[in-house]
Structures are given as structure tokens and as C-alpha cells.
Amino acid sequence: MNIKQTQVKFKTKIHEKVSPAENIEATVGVNSLNIRKQPSLSSSVVGKLNLGTKITIRDEQSGWAKIESSSGIQGWVYINYISKDLQPVNNSTLSTQNMENGQQSLKGKIIVIDPGHGGIDDGTTSIVGTFEKTLTLATANVVEKKLEDAGATVIMTRTDDTYIPLMKRAEISNQNHADAFISFHYNCFNDPSKNGLTDFYYQKSKDYDLATDILNEVVKTTGLNNDGTRFDNLEVLRNNTQPSTLIELGFLSNHRDDSIVENSSYPDKVAQGVYLGLLDYFSTKKQVATENQRHES
Ligand SMILES: [Zn+2]
Secondary structure: OOHHHHHHHHHHHHHOOOOOOOOEEEEEOOOOEEEEOOOOOOOOEEEEEOOOOEEEEEEEEOOEEEEEEOOOOEEEEEHHHEEEOOOOOOOHHHHHHHHHHOOOOOOOOEEEEEEOOEOOEOOOEOOOOOEHHHHHHHHHHHHHHHHHHOOOEEEEOOOOOOOOOHHHHHHHHHHOOOOEEEEEEEEOOOOOOOOOEEEEEOOHHHHHHHHHHHHHHHHHHHOOOEEEEEEOOOHHHHOOOOOEEEEEEEEOOOHHHHHHHOOOOHHHHHHHHHHHHHHHHHHHHHOHHHHHHHHHO
16 A cells, blocks of 8 residues: 555544445454355355455445455455454654644543553453453553543553552542543453453443443454443442543453454554544534534545
């Protein structure tokens, strides 16, 4: 792809939600992915794709993507086995665009990022032995950079492998009058087939919009399943006076989720999703008038 195409595509992405009909570049995330004639497991197999193969998504419906391979094979694949390619985060196109517009999209916002667990609290452990606390911090560091580049003031509840009590994490949000508090976690379950992304709210009027806006965008940028936004009585949310959510960024007990979330590109995908989610959140919340403009442009 040449530079001109990259810029055109990027502008489309930042200004409006990706419509299913738009062509999106993607990469196969599993070995030997079946291409089917129709979007159904019972439909005939018309070809196979190997891990890492680049494809183009032409359409999407109910968990399936209509794709075309570089060799010209067309058909449907299960969308969870591919990952949509992202423009590099913090690339020069983004900086140029921000300067062109004379604005930074999250300027003036105070965002508290909470990497779950830490120190004596390892959190859960992945099927290949990685601690949750390590993944949450790695993810949070990339998100921090992304949001700062967009003009936000980012406050981290921890920046190294230390234990911070849950009460203290909420206090950091309260004392800094955060515009949003986001806690990052990774999930684990007895049933290894359980997978996907979920996030939580405590007080619906305060937290729900933030939670759904972030989850919806992170689902898009990571390509993992959407397991929904739900209520939970979580201490970092319950004691938080600011809009807050806790997002579980995939199941470390699920082979496919784990192989994706432990890939070095995953924090960039999460960061892009969180960034877009915050843009949605702040635009719908405080700038209803400009919301229409943004989607029309
Ligand atoms: Zn956790």
C-alpha cells in the first residue's frame, strides 16, 4: 500500500465508524482457516488460508467476514479467526492530522489508567505462564502513550510491579477529578472455551456510557468477541466518584484469546480502541451538536 492510500484510509477511519461494507485489510490469526461459500459452518469449504495471510474484508454479518485473498479466492470466514489490521499508532499521519486540525482530540481530559493487580498480587496466569499483572501493565503503558499523544493528561495508578490497594486506586481517580477511569484486566475461567471481551459498570448513570463506548471500539480494533457490558459490584468502581469502567481484555485460559492477547501487537490494538471509545464517549456526552458533523465528515 502506498503512502497516499494509507492517508486516505486513515482519514476515513478516524472520522467515522467503520461500516461493514468498507474494505478492511486483515490478517489470518490461525492455522488452516476454512473459507466457506456461505457464512455458515455447514456451508462448503472453498479454500483454506494459512496463519499470517493478508486478506481483504468486503462485508461482515453475524460473526462472519466476507473476504478476498490476495490469490483471488472469495468466501466467508469466521471473523474471530482473523484480526483487522490497524494503522500504526502514533504514526506521522496522525500527528500531521492533529496539527492540520489545530487540535488534539482529548486535550484537557484527565484519564486515570489502572493496570490491574501488581506486586504480590499476580492476578491470573495464562496458559503459557504469563502473569495477568504483567500483561495489564504492558497494555496500560501503550494506552498511556496513545492518550497522551491525543492531548489527554494520563495518570497511572501504578507504573511498575507494585501492589496498590483497590481503595487507593479509586482515590487516585477521585482526587484528580478524572474525566474517565479505566481499569485493565485479563480474564480466566474453568471452561477453556470461554472467550471474549467484557467490561463492567457500577453506577449506571455515571459509568454505563463510558463502558459501552470503550468496549464497542476495543471489540472492533482487537477483533475479539463482544461478551457485553454488565453490572458488577467491583471495589475500584464502587468507591469511584468519577465515570469508571473495568475492562477484561480477553481470556488467558482460552487458547485463541491468549495467543492474540500475548502477541506484541495487542496493546496497540487496545490503545486504539480505548482512544476511539473515549472520543465517542466525550463527543456524545458533551458535544451532541458536533457529533453529527463528525459522522458526516
Ligand atoms: Zn484481574
